[in-house]
Amino acid sequence: MRSYAMEFIGTMFLVLAIGLTGDPWAIGAMLTALIYMGAYISGAHYNPAVTIAIWMRSKKLQIKDIVLYILAQVTGAFVAAAICYYMTGKAFVPKPGAEVTVSQAMVAEILFTFLLVTVILNVATTKKLDGNYIYGLAIGLTVTAGALCVGKISGAVFNPAVGLGPIFMDALNNGASWGNLYIYIVGPLAGGILSAVLFRFFNSEEFTS
Numbered sequence: 001m002r003s004y005a006m007e008f009i010g011t012m013f014l015v016l017a018i019g020l021t022g023d024p025w026a027i028g029a030m031l032t033a034l035i036y037m038g039a040y041i042s043g044a045h046y047n048p049a050v051t052i053a054i055w056m057r058s059k060k061l062q063i064k065d066i067v068l069y070i071l072a073q074v075t076g077a078f079v080a081a082a083i084c085y086y087m088t089g090k091a092f093v094p095k096p097g098a099e100v101t102v103s104q105a106m107v108a109e110i111l112f113t114f115l116l117v118t119v120i121l122n123v124a125t126t127k128k129l130d131g132n133y134i135y136g137l138a139i140g141l142t143v144t145a146g147a148l149c150v151g152k153i154s155g156a157v158f159n160p161a162v163g164l165g166p167i168f169m170d171a172l173n174n175g176a177s178w179g180n181l182y183i184y185i186v187g188p189l190a191g192g193i194l195s196a197v198l199f200r201f202f203n204s205e206e207f208t209s
Contacts, residue, residue: 003042003065004072010034010046011076011161012083018162019084019092024147032140039124039136047159048073049192053117056196057125070161077165084166091170093177094155094163094184102183108154109187110194112146116158117195126203157184158191 017030031046038044045051048070055061061069085091096105119142124135147156157163163184170177200207 004068006038006042007045007069007072008076008079010038010042010044011073011165012080014046015077015080015162015165016083019080019166020087022092024144024151024156027147028140028144030140031143032136035136035139042069044136045069046073046076046161047188047192048161049113049159049188050117050120052189053121053192053196053199054125056193057121057199073161074164077161078168079165081166081169085169085173091166091173091175093166093170093175093180094157095177095180096154096183097152100153105154105183106187108150109157109183110191112150112156113158113188113191114195115191116142116146117192118199121195121199122203126206154183154187158188160185160188163188 013034014027014031017027021027034046035044038046043054045054051061051066051069051073055066081091096102116139120135120139123129123132123138129135143158146158150156163181167175167177167181167184
C-alpha cells in the first residue's frame with residue numbers, strides 16, 4: 001500500500017509542477033526531488049511507461065502491482081489537474097504545437113520517452129551503478145532537456161498519466177482534447193517498450209548468471 005500511495009503523491013506533485021509552471025527547469029527539479037523522496041519506497045516511477053519498462057527489464061513486479069501502480073499514477077495526475085483548475089480557473093492540457101502534425105508529435109514523444117526510460121534503466125537498475133546517488137539528478141535533467149527540445153512540438157509529455165489525467169479533467173469541463181489523447185498514450189508507451197527491449201542488447205551482462 002505504501003508503494004501505491006507514493007506513486008500517487010509523486011505523480012500528483014509532478015503534474016502540479018507541469019500544470020502550474022510549464023517550466024522545464026521547475027519540472028525537472030521537482031522530478032529530481034520526488035525521485036529521491038520515493039525511490040526507496042516505490043521505485044519512484046510516477047509514469048506508466050517507466051513501470052512497464054521496469055517490469056520488462058526485471059519481471060520483479062507482479063501484474064497486480066503494475067495495474068495498481070498505473071492506477072495510482074493516473075489518479076494522481078487527475079487530482080493534480082483538478083487542483084490546477086481550482087487554483088488557476090482553467091484546465092491545462094498537453095497538445096501539439098501550432099502547425100505540428102500528429103506524426104511529428106508522436107515521433108517526439110516516442111524518441112524522448114525512449115531516452116528518458118533508457119536513462120532510468122541504465123542509471124537506476126544496473127549492477128554497475130548499484131547504490132549510486134546520481135540517478136535522480138540524471139533523470140530530472142533528462143526530462144528538462146527533453147522538454148526544452150520538443151516542448152513546442154509535442155508538449156513534452158513522455159508519460160501516459162500526464163496525458164490522461166489532465167485530458168480527462170478537461171473533458172469533465174466540456175473540453176475537446178480527447179482527440180490528442182492517443183498521442184500521449186501510444187507515443188510514451190512505444191518509447192518505453194523500445195527502451196526496455198534494447199536495454200538487454202546494451203547490457204547483456206546484466207542477464208548472465
